[in-house]
Amino acid sequence: MKLGLNPLVYGAAGQSIETGLQQAAKFGFAYIDYPAKGDFSPTAMTDSQRRDLVQIFNDNGLVCSQMLLIDCWQMAASDPAARQNAMEYMKQCAEFMLELGGRQMLICRGAGMHEVGRTKALGWASSVDAVRDYSQWCLDKGMLVGLEMDVSTYCVLNSLAATAQMIRDVDSPNLFANIDIGHLFVTREGPDEMEHVGDKILHLHISDNDTFGDDHNLIGTGHADFAPYIHKAVELGIAANCEKADEVPTAALEMGETGGVDDPDRWVRESLAFLSQHLPELAV
Secondary structure (H helix, E strand, C coil): EEEEECCCCCCCCCCCCHHHHHHHHCCCCCEEEECCHHHHHHHHHHHHHHHHHHHHHHCCCCEEEEEEEEECHHHHHHHHHHHHHHHHHHHHHHHHHHHHHCCEEEEEHHHCCCCCCCHHHHHHHHHHHHHHHHHHHCCCCCCEEEEECCCCCCCCCHHHHHHHHHHHHCCCCCCEEEEHHHHHHHCCCCCCHHHHHHHHEEEHHHHHHCCCEEEEEEECCCCCCCCCCCCCCCCCCCCHHHHHHHCCCEEEEECCCCCCCCCHHHHHHHHHHHHHHHHHCCCC
16 A cells, blocks of 8 residues: 655645645655645646646656545535535546546545535435536546545534445445545544445545544644554455556545644654554555
8 A cells, every 4th residue: 555645734834735746756755635725726726837736746756646625515505506616616626637647536525514404314415416416427537536524513424334325325336435544533433434335445544633623633643543444444455446446555644734734844754754663564
C-alpha cells in the first residue's frame, strides 16, 4: 500500500496549492489527494491556473489518487436548485480530475446534510438520487466515485453501515467506500465495522484526533490507532479491489483542516517519522 498526502496541510498554514504540491514531491510523495475547497477548488481557478497545476503534477511525477469533493453539503437539500449547484461543482471537479489524469472522485460531507423540519427519509432519498446521478455521469467517463461517512449526526452518511446501504441503494458499479480512520475513531467504529464495505474499499485516509472531534491533528499527536484499520483493509482485500478497478491501494495523510498549522513541513516530516515506526509497511 502506498502512502499519499493531502496538501491541505499547506493550505491550513496559508500557503498555496502550488507550494503544497512541490513540497509533497520533495518529501518523495507520488500520490496526492486533492482537496477541492476554497482557493484549492478548480471552480475558483482560471484556466491558466488549472494548466499550471497540471504542469506541476506532470513535472514532479505526481498522481492524483483522489479528488475530495468537500463543498457538496447540498446533495440532500429539499431545493432542486441547491442540489443542482452541488452537482455542477462536482462535475467541474471531475473535469479537472480528468485533466490531471486521475479517476477517483470522493463525495465528502456524508453525501449531504439533513435539514431541520424535513424527515431523514426524504433527505436520504434526495442524497441517493444525487449520488446515483453523479455516479452514472462519472461512469460514462471511466471514473470512480467514493463515499466518505462524516462524524456529524446531521449528515446523511455517518456510519459505515449507512455507507453500505447507500452503495446498495444506488447500485452503480463504479461506487466505492472510502475509509477515514480518524472519522471512525470519533464515531467509535472499530476495524471490524469495515466488513460492511469490505469488497468496496479502494482508498484510506490517515487522520488523527482526540476521539471527540474531526480535528485533523498532526499524525501521532492524537489517539487514533491506525495499524488495526490498515491491517483490516489488507485482510478484507483492498489490493484485489484496487486491482479490479485498475487503481493503486493508497492511504493518504490528511491534516490541518481545523486549527492552525505553524510549519506544514514539520507536520509532514514528523508524521512520516511516526508512521515509519508504527506502520513501516506504508511507503511513499
